[in-house]
Amino acid sequence: MNFNQKNSFVKRHIGPTESEQSQMLQSLGYSQLDALLADIIPDAIKNSNVLAATDGVSEEQALAELKALAQKNQIFSSHIGQGYYPTHTPAPILRNLLENPAWYTAYTPYQPEISQGRLEALFNFQTLISDLTALPISNASLLDEATACAEAMTFCKRLSKNKTAQQFFASKHCHPQTLAVLHTRAAPLGIEVVVGDEFELSNFDAFFGVLLQYPASTGAVHDYAALVEQAHSVGALVAVSADLLALTMLKAPGEWGADVAIGTAQRFGVPMGFGGPHAAYFATKDAYKRDMPGRVVGLSVDRLGKPALRLALQTREQHIRREKATSNICTAQVLLANIASMFAVYHGPKGLKQIAERVHAITAILAQGLKQLGVSVLNSSYFDTLTIQVTDAATLHQQARQQRINLREIDVQHVGISLDETTMPEQVVVLWALFAKDQSLPSFDKLSAEVSTQLPKNLLRNSAILTHAVFNRYHSETELMRYLRQLADKDLALDRSMIPLGSCTMKLNAASEMLPITWPEFSQLHPFAPIEQAQGYVAMIAQLKEMLCAATGYDAISLQPNAGSQGEYAGLLAIRDYHISRGEGQRNICLIPQSAHGTNPATASMAGMKVVVVACDDNGNVDVADLTAKAEQHSSHLAALMITYPSTHGVFEHAVVEICDLIHAHGGQVYIDGANMNAMVGLCAPGQFGGDVSHLNLHKTFCIPHGGGGPGVGPIGVKAHLKAFMPGHQQHLDRSVGAVSAAPFGSASILPITWMYIRMMGGKGLKQASSVAILNANYIAKRLSAAYPVLYSGDKGLVAHECILDVRGFKEQCGITVDDIAKRLIDFGFHAPTMSFPVAGTLMVEPTESESLYELERFIAAMLKIAEEIAQVTDQRLDANDNPLKNAPHIAEELAGEWTHPYTRQQAVYPLPSLLANKYWPAVGRVDNVYGDRNLVCACPSISAYEDE
Structure with a gap:
């Protein structure tokens, strides 16, 4: 008998059993998984042998090893401040939100009908921010205080009436990490950041914007009203980084004229965690709402006229505006914003003010x-x-x-x-x-x-705060627990069903991976504590960097970027600074295929580069002839090529080595977007087949959960020649390159999730995960191909880890759109695949390796049933305008009233018999997007309005 603990984690992480894998392979015409992979991955890049074929360890052993590292951290009484404070996370919020997979496994709420719970929590967050800052519109969180201040700087540049000014004034009383990030962000844009004493300025003519800290980093509380008037007199805008807890006692920035308020919600129940993740906020005047970075939750109505929440003002987002985007922000900090909002809900206005008064006293x-x-x-x-x-x-x-x-x-x-x-x-x-x-x-x-x-005395707050019903009811633990459950029940997260989103890799976030993030040794450490007190973090981070280097083939890793967008930015800054160091600062052209993620062109613009779009061929691959022509045309100014691999179209392009060699021959660098790394780990490595730098989405490939739209971690891997140009930080890192995030190691407290995943999977398990992800995608593509053509595939008719289903023909045939199919899937209990990206009117499906054959078949059955319904609309057995697809999703309330549709109630809500045993009911019907943007409401009503209603 073997008494050693057996590692069962790999089998628990990977959904299909060995027999199920064999069954799927046979349906594809293969007897072995390796044979399938041989027909998908180009010979030129496969079997790089970067990732050693090691065994992982059991969940118990991994937790024990990590605990031993954690205990090397020393938790002192922290009085450092500087924007980071010890705080109490109320136990009911810890248990029912942070540790609850219904909250942490959810996706970004782009499908509002299945996201009403987290949208309501974010609506509360926006209300909290607007109330405390006295500014009418707030977003639903940014990444951290320093990067929010950088966003405010570029926001002021766009909107300032002082159009000739190229200087931005930042008070020397701002936090040092904020000033450091400002300098980093300003340099590529040609903005000069002037740091000084705001009370020694005689005029503001040279500045388009001003940044103040309130209270100051020194602790002082200043009256800025006269200074704001002076700035406004020359057309400059004023941004204020304000402490939310202090604002319960202090006159709000909006009350003394500030144009923007930014800051962090960390001290509202979110542990310091050695630097993150923490939700930053951004609030501004109504006139500026379309220029505000980040997401905004707005109130609209559904098909039946009921109030319904949604993400508003989508036309501002980087995936639409691309290189003209005002920001590359994609990930927010939704999970942390929700914790902060519930902290305010639980304590209410009186409780928050009591906390503040006690702290001040x-x-x-x-x-x-x-x-x-x-x-x-x-x-x-x-x-x-x-x-x-x-x-x-x-x-x-x-x-x-x-x-x-x-x-x-x-x-x-x-x-x-x-x-x-x-x-x-x-x-x-x-x-x-x-x-x-x-x-x-x-x-x-x-x-x-x-x-x-x-x-x-003249700065004491007299205005009321949080007069809304939600902040004045749920103060007992019983009430809060039920409120959180009520919200979670409205949502569809990974704990209910697969989320088959292409490009987003919604895989298992295992409980054993999540456990360590609430250990006090990790959660209670200040990011600027002396590094000798953080030796557990230092050791864990060093090991994680080694793991990620092995997985990618790169020579060095920076963990500072706290989102994929920040990773992209850090990667392009490394390329920019590398060229400058060689006396080639004129290199500013970034080639980007037309299929690229929207963040890519936005990031290139932020890094001071000019975007030149490269065509794709009929198969969705980079058009090598067009790339060659443009590389030659811009040879002396070529800085970089940004590509995603496997391609955004879900295919392993065979010309990737040729493409990389071409760019290098013209003196450029190759940036490989890591969004699709889940198809490569253990099978091929970007650092080996031509990449100079990549960002990784630890919240995709490496199991950090999406949290309803954040947190994320976007580290960069680089080849040796770029190592010196990775982001630095004045606190712990001695490189001269600037910081891209507030904390030295970004969102450090969630790095243990990825450490646990890699340690338990081992090299063998990681390779198997990538392999099964590709198998699952090809199985779905094959099973659905008769009903839904697969738009792109490789030369043997196979896809990578995701596939694009072409549904555009249905609109011509019978008026059924991609939206109709997406919303109808909700009636089957599924989140929609990615809609209209990278090709408008299509669905991109990525099942991941964590989904069992049972769940794949459940999704396939739903899609085939929908195909039947589309056929019924086409041959007029279902009405063209009044059918289950056009009216989807259907809500329970609709069944109770008079039924006026020509199809049955059963067809509406139980289209498959399997749904009788496990039915998800959306809280609202299809949401009216246009109404929501035309009648923008972004904060809760007051108690009086609530009572009147």
Whole structure:
């Protein structure tokens, strides 16, 4: 008997059993999986032997190994501040939202009928932000505070009336990581960031925009009203990075004239996590709504006239505007925004203000006690942060760390202390003791009875906050638990059925992968804690980089980019800086195939490059002749080619090595988009067949969940010659290249998910996962090909890990559109495949390796039944305008009323017998997109309006 633990994880991750795989292979005409792959993957790139054929370990062993690493992290009392604070995540939110697959496995809510729950939570988030900032429109989250400030900078550039100005003023009182990201983002765009003291400026003529921190990074609270007026007088816009908790007590930026408010919602229940993920926010005036980056949730109506939420103003998005896009943001931080919104729902306006008042009061007690001890507190006003003058900061930090306390490092004569909702009186006493020397300590109780607010009286908030019903009801755990369940029940996530989205790789997010993210050793570490306190993270990150290098064939990895969009940007910046270092700064042409992701041209524009589009041939491949002509035409200025591999059309292009060689021959670099890496791991490696840099979507290929639209992680892999040009960070990395995200390692707290996945799968398991993903896609393509032509395939009629079903002909035949098919799938309990990308009017299907044959057959049965219904419309057995497809999805409420349709109730909601046992009911009918944009509502009604209704 073998007493060693057996690794069963690979079989639990991969859906089809060995016998099911054999059955699928036989239907495709193959006896072995390797034979199928040999006919799909070009000989020139296969079997690179980069990823070693290693065995993975059991879930229990992987968790034990990771726990041992985690325990190398040291969790000190954190008083560093600088935009990151310890916070309490309420247990019902932790259990029922963050740890609940109904929330974390959901996809971006592009299909609103099956996303009403998370859309409502995001609607609450927008309301929270608009209320606290006193600006009428907010988006549904951005990536982090620093990148949100960078978005605000380019936003001001577009909208400022001071059109000749090329300078952006940023207060020296902004957080250092924000200033660093601003400089990175500004350089390729020819923007000069001027950092200085806003109160020493005599005029703003040279600036198109101004960025302020409120309260300042030093803790001071300034009145900016006069300064805003001065900026507006010359046509400049003013952006304010504001602390949300402070805004419960302070006059809101919108009340003293700010045009934009940005910041982070981290301290609303989201752990620091060594830097992320955290939801950033962006709020602005109504007049600027169409230029605001990110997604906006709006209120519309459904087919029956019921209120229904949806993503609004889609025409602003990068996938539509491409190189003319105002931002390349694709991933948001939905899961984290939902935590923050529920933190506000749970506490309500009174609870939030009580938290803020307690934080401010305990800071005032600390300050008064320090003054009694003769300590020089430089702030005359503050909310939660003090700047203190000392004679020897280094010694003080050393003494503090001996007591497991981290203070903010400012310079040799100054330290910072920030308090938060977790700070207890005994911690204040310990802080006093650090400064007391031989003096007796102040009395906490006595000072608590004496201190008063240290906020400027003219900046105290008088306006009401969160007067909406949702923030004034769910304050008991019972009520919140039921509210979260009610919202989750409205949604269709991976815990209910497969999500067959092409290009998005919605695979299993295993429970054992998710467990470590809530371990305190990972979740409670400040990103700017001394690196010696983060040795567990350092070791885990080093191992993860090795794993990802092995999977990609690249020589180095940066984990700083906290979304695929940021990874693309970091990759192109590396290429840009590489050319500049060689004296070839004129290289600014980026070749991009017409089938590319919308983020690609948007990113190239942000990196200061000019986009030149390359044609695709009739088979969806890059047109090599057109590429050759354009590479020759732009040879001396060619910076890069951006391609996706396998192609966006779901095919392994045979000319990929030739394409890479061609670009290199003209002095360019090859950027290979990692969106489709799930077809390559263990089978071929972009770093081996010609790629110079790729970004990876850890939230696709490597199992970090989509979270309803975020978080994401988009690290870049580079060849050795680009290693020096990966993003740097002033805190831990010594490269001169700028930071692309606020924290040194981006969204570090979710990196354990990918570490666990790779450790448990091993090289063998990863290769098997890629292989089965390709098998599943080809099985679906073959089974559906008679009803739905497969638009693109390789020379042997096979696809990669996804396939494009051509449904355009139905519109001509009988008026049935791609939207009708997508919405009808909801009645069968499925999320739609990717619609109209990369080809308008088509469906792109990606089943992933995690779906069993049972689930594949369930999807196939639904699609074939829909094909039958389309045939019935075509031959007029179903009415052309009043049929199950045009009216889909059908809701329960409709069944209870008078039934006026010429088809039966049973056909509407139980089109297949299998649905009788497991029926998903959408909360709303088909949503009217046009109505929602024409009647834009992006925040909850007040209690009075709610009661009137």
